[in-house]
Amino acid sequence: MNLIVxxxxxxxxxxxxxxxxxxxxxxxxxxxxxxxxSGYNNLIINNINNNNYKHLFFLxxxxxxxxxxxxxxxxxxxxxxxxxxxxVIDNYLQFIINNFRDKxxxxxxxxxxxxxxxxxxxxxxxxxxxxxxxxxxxKFKNDLLHVDLPNIFKRTxxxxxxxxKLKQKISNLNLPNITFLDITSFTYDAxxxxxxxxxxxxxxxxxxxxNTFFTEIINNFLKTI
Numbered sequence: 001m002n003l004i005v006x007x008x009x010x011x012x013x014x015x016x017x018x019x020x021x022x023x024x025x026x027x028x029x030x031x032x033x034x035x036x037x038s039g040y041n042n043l044i045i046n047n048i049n050n051n052n053y054k055h056l057f058f059l060x061x062x063x064x065x066x067x068x069x070x071x072x073x074x075x076x077x078x079x080x081x082x083x084x085x086x087x088v089i090d091n092y093l094q095f096i097i098n099n100f101r102d103k104x105x106x107x108x109x110x111x112x113x114x115x116x117x118x119x120x121x122x123x124x125x126x127x128x129x130x131x132x133x134x135x136x137x138x139k140f141k142n143d144l145l146h147v148d149l150p151n152i153f154k155r156t157x158x159x160x161x162x163x164x165k166l167k168q169k170i171s172n173l174n175l176p177n178i179t180f181l182d183i184t185s186f187t188y189d190a191x192x193x194x195x196x197x198x199x200x201x202x203x204x205x206x207x208x209x210x211n212t213f214f215t216e217i218i219n220n221f222l223k224t225i
Contacts, residue, residue, distance in 0.1 A: 006059030
């Protein structure tokens with residue numbers, strides 16, 4: 001049996017011989033935080049330690065680039081997304097190395113943003129992210145009125161950078177049992193410099209339709225390992 005563990009973007013992601021552990025609104029960076037509000041780190045560790053999984057698939061980072069970056073941008077309008085991404089990736093991989101370096105781990109690329117600019121503020125006021133980050137919702141709503149939010153093209157750039165650096169960092173680890181798997185670049189439309197229209201939900205930060213295309217990618221990958 002294989003395990004897929006991830007935030008809500010891992011919902012509806014199906015492949016051969018798998019089980020799913022959902023960590024809704026889970027942050028990649030937060031996995032390495034011993035005082036994590038969600039407690040997902042301990043949930044994942046205990047689940048894996050108590051099961052004999054063949055391969056572990058991780059899908060985290062969407063919450064970080066879609067939500068946490070903007071939470072931090074409100075505190076620091078000069079925030080460099082490249083430094084932000086580096087911090088997230090370093091913590092994400094440290095969690096995996098500390099706990100699962102002796103297991104077969106496949107880290108999946110993060111999906112491109114699918115909220116358009118018109119619906120971004122509504123998406124950012126999502127209730128479950130507010131709960132996990134202990135954010136004062138009214139203050140957050142007011143703060144959003146006083147910052148230039150990144151548009152869809154900038155948000156796409158941030159996510160593409162995250163995936164490139166995640167892949168590079170995993171390669172640099174030189175740990176053969178920890179692998180990066182790109183499942184999302186096919187959704188990018190170079191002419192639009194954002195996600196393809198058929199995956200661009202605009203009003204919802206999820207797109208389960210694109211997840212159906214991941215099945216073949218992951219199943220083909222499983223045949224090679």
